[in-house]
Amino acid sequence: MPKTPYPFAGRTLPNYIDGAFVGSETSFPVVDPVTGQAIGNVALADKAAVDAAVSAAKRALKGPWARMTLAARTTMLVAIADAIEARFDEFVAAEIADTGKSLLQATTIDIPRGAANFRSFAALAQARAMTSFQSDTPDGRGAINYSIARPLGVVAVVSPWNLPLLLLTWKVAPALACGNTIVAKPSEETPSTATLLAEVMDQVGLPAGVFNLVHGFGGGSTGEWLVGHPDIDAITFTGESATGSTIMRGAADGVKPLSFELGGKNAAIVFADADFDAAIAGTMRSVFSNCGQVCLCSERVYVERPIYDRFVAELAARANALKVGDPFDGADMGPLISAQHRDKVLGYYRLAVEEGATIVAGGGVPALDGDIANGFFVEPTILTGLPETARCVREEIFGPICHIAPFDDEDAVVEMANDSRYGLAAAIWTRDVGRAHRVAARMETGVVWVNDWFLRDLRTPFGGVKLSGIGREGGEHSLAFYSEPMNICIKL
Ligand code: NAD
DSSP: OOOOOOTTTTSEEOEEETTEEEOOSOEEEEEETTTTEEEEEEEOOOHHHHHHHHHHHHHHTTSHHHHSOHHHHHHHHHHHHHHHHHTHHHHHHHHHHHHOOOHHHIIIIIHHHHHHHHHHHHHHHHHOOOOEEEEOOTTSOOEEEEEEEEEOSEEEEEOOSSSHHHHHHHHHHHHHHTTOEEEEEOOTTOOHHHHHHHHHHHHHTOOTTSEEEOOOOSTTSHHHHHHTOTTOOEEEEESOHHHHHHHHHHHTTTTOOEEEEOOOOEEEEEOTTSOHHHHHHHHHHHHHGGGGOSTTOEEEEEEEHHHHHHHHHHHHHHHHHOOBSOGGGTOSBOOOSOHHHHHHHHHHHHHHHHTTOEEEEOOSOOOOOGGGTTSOOOOOEEEEOOOTTSHHHHSOOOSSEEEEEEEOOHHHHHHHHHOSSEESEEEEEOSOHHHHHHHHHHOOSSEEEESOSSOOOTTSOBOOEETTEESOBSHHHHHHHTEEEEEEEEEO
16 A cells, blocks of 8 residues: 555644534644654643533533434444545554554554444444343232333543554444443544544534544543543543553542453463464464554463474564564554653563563564664564563563463463463464363453454453453443443333
8 A cells, every 4th residue: 555644744633522623722742653753733632621522522412412313323323434434545544653553454453443343333233132021010910121221421432542543433433322422532642543533423424512532641631631520421441450540549439330441461372282373373463463562462472382492483483574664664563652662661671681581582672774763663572481470471561572481281371371460361272172162261361262363253242350451342241331221110
């Protein structure tokens, strides 16, 4: 694909409040992580702008949106999906400008999934069934109980930078399908596709105030003002576990419903009977996709001893062969999101050495020159030889790095995989069907893949246990979170 220009070149990205694009006196830069250069400016939503967005969303709950039939609402969701697809190249260019992610990732995952979320939740909302019970009564006449789903109200959507459009729409689509209104705050690192989404909402004629977008930072800024706003009825958040705790504390007084998708330190388990080539290819994806910046990425890889040496050597060779660089120049792996995140990841590369790791691939910064010499690149990195207690084996690094350890038996590897404060996802590689089911069921995670990774069906429950989150998204689980069931009992 030829390089499409950044859609907001020379413009300040606006907020979208009550159906209007609005600027601000204060702005902050959009930085292209491939070059390290600022490529634009974003209007920062101050407290008054957040108030205006929440008020608009509250008013919109009583407007034409509330009277719209489910059929009309879901038709609008499909129109949003169509409009994203019609502007596909712009969305891809905006996502890559903000994140530096590979063209393959942006064109096959981020943007198609962004559109698919709207289509999928339109269909799911149409097919949704609620429960009913025929009940006995002492007089013998009986009663019927049935439930209806009502919107929660104004939903605050706070999303991260790693899969910006995908994760934002994963919340916005079901929230709209259930009839809510929204104030969304994308990550300060990735404001562009969210702003294109606001343009799409405007273009398809979503009533004013139903979807509002406010830009800014987290603590002490737009994010904190939004989640702490008394007129917000629910908060849905994807991001770091520590941010989740802060938001939860702030939401406690208002007793707001919370949906949290948080961090991970995911294990991949490769048994000696696995299809070796498939396990290598799958583990390459699960470690290095999106420069390791997917909450589901495997940062701990456990390999059964008979194939351990061969597996380490092959994974290291493939990691060393990855082309790191400009996404529009055929790179397999782009940069990390920011200078700050690169410094954090490089801190873990240094810590690994201090903790006694053997670095079998990478471990530093690639030598790149020209326009991308100052980009936030790091080498794909593989470690071995660390104890399970090492910080590099326990803490979420969120970069292109994994530690590989050998194991000798099933019980031992299950124990190692589960010995984590996180519990988001696991990948298991084996040809033994019995073992696949047995080990999968023993994982203390919300999601397990057997012989694959990140294979998604949007109807299935998605989320984590322990520090990795609260609640599930996906299919009926999203519809359940974004609506309030109300029981109606009729005495016959
Ligand atoms: P982050 O927690 O730093 O920020 C996420 C969002 O929260 C941003 O929009 C940020 O501005 C906002 N925010 C930060 N502090 C806030 C506060 N006090 N009040 C309100 N909003 C606040 O996370 P990140 O660095 O953007 O994303 C990476 C993290 O997200 C990783 O830990 C990753 O594992 C996690 N993640 C989880 C999933 C999942 O589905 N479980 C998916 C993607 C990413």
